[in-house]
Structure formats: structure tokens, C-alpha cells
Amino acid sequence: MLVDIQVHLKSVYHQEPPNVILKVDEDIVHSGELNRDTIFEYNGTVCQGVHNISLELLNKKDSDCVDGKDKAVIIDKILFFGIDSGQVLYKSTYVPMYSEEYIKSSLDDGVELDSVLESCNYLGWNGVWEVQFTAPIFTWLHNIENLGWVYPK
Numbered sequence: 001m002l003v004d005i006q007v008h009l010k011s012v013y014h015q016e017p018p019n020v021i022l023k024v025d026e027d028i029v030h031s032g033e034l035n036r037d038t039i040f041e042y043n044g045t046v047c048q049g050v051h052n053i054s055l056e057l058l059n060k061k062d063s064d065c066v067d068g069k070d071k072a073v074i075i076d077k078i079l080f081f082g083i084d085s086g087q088v089l090y091k092s093t094y095v096p097m098y099s100e101e102y103i104k105s106s107l108d109d110g111v112e113l114d115s116v117l118e119s120c121n122y123l124g125w126n127g128v129w130e131v132q133f134t135a136p137i138f139t140w141l142h143n144i145e146n147l148g149w150v151y152p153k
Contacts, residue, residue, distance in 0.1 A: 001135045004081045005042040009034060010074040018073050019059040025051050034073060046135045054130040057123045062099050075121040075129065080137050087144040088131060089121050096125035
């Protein structure tokens with residue numbers, strides 16, 4: 001089955017840009033710096049079943065977050081065949097790799113950090129964000145948008 005995906009990313013930084021790896025399943029769409037807001041396109045073929053879009057932030061350091069400035073990546077939206085379903089981002093998970101300093105500071109403040117963040121589109125820590133989708137795409141979009149009954153196979 002053909003698939004047409006657009007991933008809209010926003011880059012946030014004040015010194016060096018974020019370094020990321022964007023994949024659809026195991027196909028690398030982009031690996032490298034994200035020095036401006038960018039739309040990445042993936043056109044390919046997928047089998048029927050569950051698939052994965054992932055984005056990994058690689059080069060965040062504690063020193064990148066100073067005086068209200070940060071280094072991060074924002075997943076603005078994901079389109080399938082030009083269809084912008086806001087529900088896609090709500091189906092995502094993000095596994096941040098908090099720095100030891102941040103973990104210690106949070107524990108000292110009595111804050112327990114979540115190991116997995118759901119429905120998150122702001123990658124402010126090194127880690128992996130991902131969302132699963134199912135082919136056929138239009139049936140999956142119909143279901144996540146809760147558009148009603150779909151005729152079974």
C-alpha cells in the first residue's frame with residue numbers, strides 16, 4: 001500500500017541546532033541537524049498492519065537550557081495524504097532520557113518523573129518520540145477521528 005506522510009518539525013535553539021533522526025519504520029527520512037522549521041516528506045510502500053514514525057533527539061545538554069532559552073524539537077503536525085488529523089499527535093509516546101542533574105533536582109523537590117510521556121509533541125530531552133499508524137491508512141484515520149462505523153472486511 002502506498003503511503004504519503006508529511007512530518008512538520010519546529011526547531012528551538014539558541015546555540016547549536018538539535019540533532020535528530022526521523023524514521024518511518026526502519027527507513028531513515030532525516031539524520032542530522034534541524035537548523036530551521038522543516039517539513040519532511042516520506043512516500044513509500046507499506047504492508048497492511050502496524051507501522052511506526054519515530055523521532056530521536058540526540059544532542060541536548062543541560063547547558064542548552066539557560067535563561068529561559070532551550071534546545072528542543074516540536075512536532076507541529078503529521079499529515080497522511082495531506083490530511084491533518086490532530087488526533088495523530090495524541091496517540092504518541094515520548095521516552096525522555098533525563099539528565100542525572102535533572103533527576104536529582106526533581107527528586108530533591110519531591111517530583112517523580114514519568115518514564116513515558118503520552119500525547120507529547122515537545123522534545124526537550126534526548127529521547128525517542130513515536131507514533132504508530134495502521135495501514136490501510138484511511139481506515140485508521142477514520143477510527144482515530146471517531147467518524148463512526150467502518151464496514152468490516
